[in-house]
Amino acid sequence: MSEEYAIDLIETWRKLDGRKLDEFRKIEIEPNIIKNAEGSAHVKLGGTEVIAGVKLVLGEPFADTPNEGVLIVNAEFTPLASPDFESGPPGENAVELARIVDRGIRESKCIKLEELCIEPEKKVWCVFIDIHIINHQGNLIDAAALASVVALMNAKIPKLDGEKIIREEFERQLPVQYKPVTVTVCKVKDKFLIDPTLEDESVIQAKLSVAVRDDGKVCAMQKQGKEELNVEDLEKMIDIAIEKSEEIRKLIR
């Protein structure tokens, strides 16, 4: 598949959409959509739809962080969402997505994990973020990361009565201090674009996902795709990601 063909295809579909290479598709965010979750969000990024649910469970802290709560991110590429998703345990793409979203949240210190300690070394709150893909039309990472952060922003810690969790009552909001935003930047030939659709992804061979914090600090990055990138490309893509992350942050302020 030639690069000219790839660019031609991408530009044809963008013209159809009325979208430039550096524009996002329509973004719709609906927080608190799942009543049984402590926090949740439904995000539509163009045709891609993701639901993230936050559940709080009591557990033991990790040995090396005895006074901190635990964060676990899981992603399900439900076979419902795409003819290419298979039933079964998460494949490499689902695992990679979960870990990319995890790093963005963890490294940015999004959650004040130290405020989730109930009894040092013994009992802490474990924050589970479960990402459920509902419809796959490209750019799952950005959609999943956004849904996760919005779910966290709206999450509440249930009341604790000794050993028992009373889920109908809430103690306080989950302590969130930073809102990391992830933007995936793609390179085809000599052009850069964001928010790839499914069709775009079938021809794009180099991508960089960048998680950016509120203060502009980059907290996590992941290169994907078979093709190599120059150092200049990487720098340019990071700049684009930081610039574009502001557009998304405005939506979740």
Place this chain on the structure above:
Amino acid sequence: MAKGEIKLMVNGKRLDGRLPEQLRDIEMKLGVVSRADGSAMVRFGNTIAVAAVYGPRELYPRYLQESRGGILRVRYNMAPFSVTDRKSPGPDRRSVEISKVIRLALEPVIFLGEFPKATIDVFVEILQADGSTRVTGINAASLALASAGIPMKDMVTACSVGKIGDTLILDLNGIEDNNSEADISFAFMPSKEKVTLFQMDGNLITEEIKRLLEVAKDACKKIYEMQKGVIREKYR
């Protein structure tokens, strides 16, 4: 809390304010998964199910292919955040059984003979669980199959009925499901008036069963009218 400790009926009304034979608020939407060949979301009160149909499509691995006709595969799954206590992702024994039960509820209506070697895959995801998830899933799957253009003898509609204390009820929510004297899952072909799913557990005498079957049939007919309505609205 042990069964029977909660009062599920107060002054002739159920805890959520419903009368014994009243359905919850129902919402139905088509085409929620654009990648799928057909899809639908159905909500019964706080229970939300999304169903997507892919197919008929080529079946792999080859040894599963049937030359006499296609096969139907159903996967019922609950999202980890769908229940009060987080559910570990992946199939558990309950999901495996429910997947089979839903498949048997839908299989009788599908003209599988027209698709040798192919498979029709139905995926049911429960996004929020508040009782009667399998029947909500069947109602969604039925709409998804129809909108995918799958040839069927009839639609399939489903509902739950049961008994709390001495009262016979329709459409059990979560708390009723967990504390009922009996509950029945029922799926029905509305035009042909045939039953395709019938599961019961609890304690009932024959008169009660007969009455509940009447209630269930009537409810299924109402649900069928809603399905017709949402389809006609979308394809107008």
Place this chain on the structure above:
Amino acid sequence: MNEKREIVLPGELIGEKLGRKVGFGAYFEGERVFAKVLGIPRVEENEISVIPFAGVYIPRIGDKIIGIISSVEVSGWMVDINSPYAAFLPLSEGVREFVDTSRTDISGFFDAGDVIFCTVSKVTKNKTIQVSMRDIGNKKLYGGVIVKVSPNKIPRIIGRAGSMISIIKERTKCEVYTGRNGVVWLKGENKAKAIAAILTVEKESHTVGLTEKIEKLLSE
């Protein structure tokens, strides 16, 4: 087309058989004919059928379709025809001349990824499909892009006597091939506009005044 369309769900009664043929999308029990698929019932003098709103492509002999070569085999090629059933293009149906397969690498004729405009030549009872390149008009399609639409909408996209697709081709100056299997191939500068028009026809195939709407879209 009547303004108020009657829509039937599977299982709904659409008429009495009365000696008529029960066509696509319908089935009968005794004298009663029911809908098999979601769609619009068509009750005519000789036939009762249902025009479906959706459905995958099931190949029929004679269909002119667009396929993509998926693999090169020993004596032919496997073709993806946008159907639950893959098709086979035998060497004898793909190439006119005699080919010595022990000496010639047949991927020189068709290779994986090639797009072909072919004809369905064989459909067995258990849906083994064969296509041919020897029919008039069959050819390899070079370059261009592929768009997939619902196979049921292809007749509307082509239009009565090709009227709709002609308008699209003329105004956009694009080469367009439509396959009965829902695959459309386009090539030309203005293909974005042509694709927009085709997708609009697919989405609004049943609305009144569609031709005018498409003409307007194409002149912008």
